[in-house]
Amino acid sequence: MSDxxxxxxxxxxxxxxxxxxxxxxxxxxxxxRNLAIVxxxxxxxxxxxxxxxxxxxxxREYTRSIDAAPDVTVxxxxxxxxxxxxxxxxxxxxxxxxxxAVHGRVWGYLFLPSIGANVTVIGARGLDAPAGAIDLSxxxxxxxxxxxxxxxxxxxxxxxxxxxxxxxxxxxxGDRVAxxxxxxxxxxxxxTGVFTSESAVHTADVALVSEHxxxxxxxxxxxxxxxxxxxxxxxxxxxxxxxxAALLPGARVLERDGLRxxxxxxxxxxxxxxxxxxxxxxAALLLLxxxxxxxxxxxxxxxxxxxxxxxxxxxxVLTARMWESGLVAAAGAALGLIGAYAxxxxxxxxxxxGVIFGWSALYPTLALVxxxxxxxxxxxxxxxxxxxVAISVVPAWRAATLDPDQALRAAA
Amino acid sequence: xxxxxxxxxxxxxxxxxxxxxxxxxxxxxxxxVDRLTLAVDAGSLLAVTGPSGSGKTTLLGILGGLITxxxxxxxxxxxxxxxxxxxxxxxxxxxxxxxxxxxxxxIDGMTVLENALLPLAPSGGASSADVAQAxxxxxxxxxxxxxxxxxxxxxxxxxxxxxxxxxLAHDPDVLLLDEPTAHLDQDNVSRVVGMLAELxxxxxxxxxxxxxxxxxDAPAVDRAVRLVDGRLG
Numbered sequence: 107m108s109d110x111x112x113x114x115x116x117x118x119x120x121x122x123x124x125x126x127x128x129x130x131x132x133x134x135x136x137x138x139r140n141l142a143i144v145x146x147x148x149x150x151x152x153x154x155x156x157x158x159x160x161x162x163x164x165x166r167e168y169t170r171s172i173d174a175a176p177d178v179t180v181x182x183x184x185x186x187x188x189x190x191x192x193x194x195x196x197x198x199x200x201x202x203x204x205x206x207a208v209h210g211r212v213w214g215y216l217f218l219p220s221i222g223a224n225v226t227v228i229g230a231r232g233l234d235a236p237a238g239a240i241d242l243s244x245x246x247x248x249x250x251x252x253x254x255x256x257x258x259x260x261x262x263x264x265x266x267x268x269x270x271x272x273x274x275x276x277x278x279x280g281d282r283v284a285x286x287x288x289x290x291x292x293x294x295x296x297x298t299g300v301f302t303s304e305s306a307v308h309t310a311d312v313a314l315v316s317e318h319x320x321x322x323x324x325x326x327x328x329x330x331x332x333x334x335x336x337x338x339x340x341x342x343x344x345x346x347x348x349x350x351a352a353l354l355p356g357a358r359v360l361e362r363d364g365l366r367x368x369x370x371x372x373x374x375x376x377x378x379x380x381x382x383x384x385x386x387x388x389a390a391l392l393l394l395x396x397x398x399x400x401x402x403x404x405x406x407x408x409x410x411x412x413x414x415x416x417x418x419x420x421x422x423v424l425t426a427r428m429w430e431s432g433l434v435a436a437a438g439a440a441l442g443l444i445g446a447y448a449x450x451x452x453x454x455x456x457x458x459x460g461v462i463f464g465w466s467a468l469y470p471t472l473a474l475v476x477x478x479x480x481x482x483x484x485x486x487x488x489x490x491x492x493x494x495v496a497i498s499v500v501p502a503w504r505a506a507t508l509d510p511d512q513a514l515r516a517a518a
Numbered sequence: 519x520x521x522x523x524x525x526x527x528x529x530x531x532x533x534x535x536x537x538x539x540x541x542x543x544x545x546x547x548x549x550x551v552d553r554l555t556l557a558v559d560a561g562s563l564l565a566v567t568g569p570s571g572s573g574k575t576t577l578l579g580i581l582g583g584l585i586t587x588x589x590x591x592x593x594x595x596x597x598x599x600x601x602x603x604x605x606x607x608x609x610x611x612x613x614x615x616x617x618x619x620x621x622x623x624x625i626d627g628m629t630v631l632e633n634a635l636l637p638l639a640p641s642g643g644a645s646s647a648d649v650a651q652a653x654x655x656x657x658x659x660x661x662x663x664x665x666x667x668x669x670x671x672x673x674x675x676x677x678x679x680x681x682x683x684x685x686l687a688h689d690p691d692v693l694l695l696d697e698p699t700a701h702l703d704q705d706n707v708s709r710v711v712g713m714l715a716e717l718x719x720x721x722x723x724x725x726x727x728x729x730x731x732x733x734x735d736a737p738a739v740d741r742a743v744r745l746v747d748g749r750l751g
Contacts, residue, residue, distance in 0.1 A: 117642065120642035120643060121640060121641070121642050121643075123642075123643065124638070124639040124640070124641075124642050124643030125639055125640070127639070127643065128636075128639050131627075131628060131632070134627075135625075135627035135628075409625055412619075412623075412624075412625060412636075413636070414584075414608070415584060415617045415619055416612075416616075416617060416636060416637040416684065416685070416687075417608055417609075417611055417612025417615075417637050417640070417688065418608065418612075418637075418639070418640055419604070419605045419608040419609065419640060420604055420605065420608070421605065422639070422640040426639075
């Protein structure tokens, strides 16, 4: 018996392409409804992705910063306020087993009214190191790179500025910049170079100066330091060293791992709370989509009736409907992800940064370094696409199994 | 006989044997087809007439394997389709039967050509040869200048002709049409009857359900049967 269909049995990819082509046409025919769902999905995906991207970029920031932080930092607190600590108190700690070095760090904040933000002045010891990348990790700054045309400070009253800070101040290599002193005067510094760093925070507000210049600017007398940085030869000795350091008068001891946990908890909790608050939005959208998708319009019933009548099988109709839903979800998720990327990395996460940063007032502008993993994109896309396509299955099945007889009678 | 319509069926025929189709409408039971036996000869044009509600559309659905009878048998090209699973029946129907239903005609948002090629999508889409053949058939039936327009812009007569071309996409042995001349003027009725005669002459088996005397009284019709309350009158 002749069987033309059997003669032209298609390969699976060809069949899928043909049904996809039909689904694209169906999308265009129902463009109003589909566009509304795409916009809703894009908005919801964008909200989730913004929170995730922002948290990820911040995690990257604090990870970079903490990686460059001393193994153990000892501060002094007097009457609940940070106070200067004598460098001599580090001598005892230096003799402990496993300690490589202890040195006093001179750093602090200077408020600049002209940009309405604080500058972090760091008296850096690494500045007199050989040429190349500047490894300032001992001073708590990740590895930085000088931009062309710059050089390291060779004398007092010279400074290296983070690229973002230099841009905010409107200065460049060779320019001068005046920073306030505790005596209500100003110190004029020559900008000998501008550096970039993997950490946006450090390029946003750090001025690297010699230790002497830092003492002048911050009013830190010789023999005192902002804190003591302890680097360890053997990281396993960290808790021993920390316990010993805690015995110093008024000591507040910060361990690198403790800082990491604190940051992770802070940003993780804020992002988690925000994401949880957004869940009802996703649920509402999915409910709305369910409502829209479950009700087959008369035109859709008629169309399915036609397809079944002309020989489409249930699985053909179901596949085409799934393609349609999948394309809508993928388009919504893709738009949402692109929008979130632009929101976080091009528009400084406006409206969201304040909730997550907490310390955003310190920086007039903080352009985060993009940090987006495929896993994150997959997770957000999955969070939207999977539930959406899942809720599309039932109406798609109902549509696909519509008895041609019913379709016949409905249309008759 | 036109080359584009030539068809060489092995032994196309459709038949129902002692077919009954009952529907439930709330508590009321409706018998749309009642112990009906009918065989359609290969290469013939049969008209099924009768008043509205007499069971013509249901009979057409059973003949085409679209509606499963409550009891009895239906065979398409020698094979019983009553007990076939849904997808097997759909595949058999796609291979052997072309449907033209009065109200389930064309998808308005698609072009005439897209509609004509729509049955081919589950088979992997239209090849260039399929497209060329569809264009030739559309032109043959006077739709050459309407190929790329949306179906919603077609007149009633043009819609019927386009729907018939679509039903020919898989080169079926059997063509079933429900009220193909309803709401058409005399010119268009003549064109549709002419088309059916050409297709029948090309070897296809054709069944039309109609209550239009301009069709069932036409000389091209080989045989007409009358249906009353689901039975042959």
